[in-house]
Amino acid sequence: MALRLRQACVTDLPSIYRGEQDYIRCWEPDHEDTWRLQLERHLVRWVENFDRLTVAIIDEQFAGYSLWTPEQDYAELSTINVSQAYRRNGIGRTLLDAYAATVKQQGFTHLRLSVRPDNPAGLMYERAGFVCVGTDSHGYLRYERPG
Template sequence: MIELRSAAERDLDWIACLEAANFSGGCTREMLGKFILDSNRRVTVAMADGERAGYLIFSSVLDEGSVDSVCTAAGFRRRGAGDALMRAADAAAAELGLASVTLEVRASNAAAIALYGKHGYIYAGRRPGYYERPREDAVIMTKYFKEHGNDYTCS
């Protein structure tokens, strides 16, 4: 069973370690320390049977949210932690009244793209060569929580 809680100081080494192992240019411990004190960010830890299984870094500005990072530790994958963390992103968006949540993902990251698609994120664009080590395009995906489009009518 997956349980979610807010990250605390004691989680920072573990999260920083996973960031370094999974993402080129991931967040450092110092950045994470600031994030857990930042009212515009939420860092959530998923616990499985009392052990840390994964985490989510979520931020928002005005009515736009961003999934900055989501990761499940290698030994806990395919057990529902990713789903639980994406539901936490939905809950944050609902609580904050956000219009949309956006994220970027490596174009080759089929597991993450499937996870985001399952949770209602749709293709919103591509940034060529966005990632380094190795260089790769970013796919941008967005989930809309409110109707979007042109609000203006021409008469």
């Protein structure tokens, strides 16, 4: 399995859209209508942060992506997703490590993200050194790690 990461290009957007849609359908089906109504806002966020959108490629196939955004004094991992067929092969962890390395290079000393309490992604974050620091107003767990 030959894995490489690269910056997203515009032709990745349909795959990213499908990944986000799969996530909503799997984890927040009650919110799919709202998510769809806000598609324009999501698209703007992806495009405005295009240079922070990383894509994982396996054997020349799209296999996943991550997006981070710069906040006042920390770098927020906004999305991380690996296509179903490629999960549990270390791609999520590779994307997570790449985000950590990039934001460190850019001078951020704090990494943050949030995750549903029932999402096993939390295990990946904990194994990567993230620590749960509380819960946000939507019931998501907030995780942090020094950069």
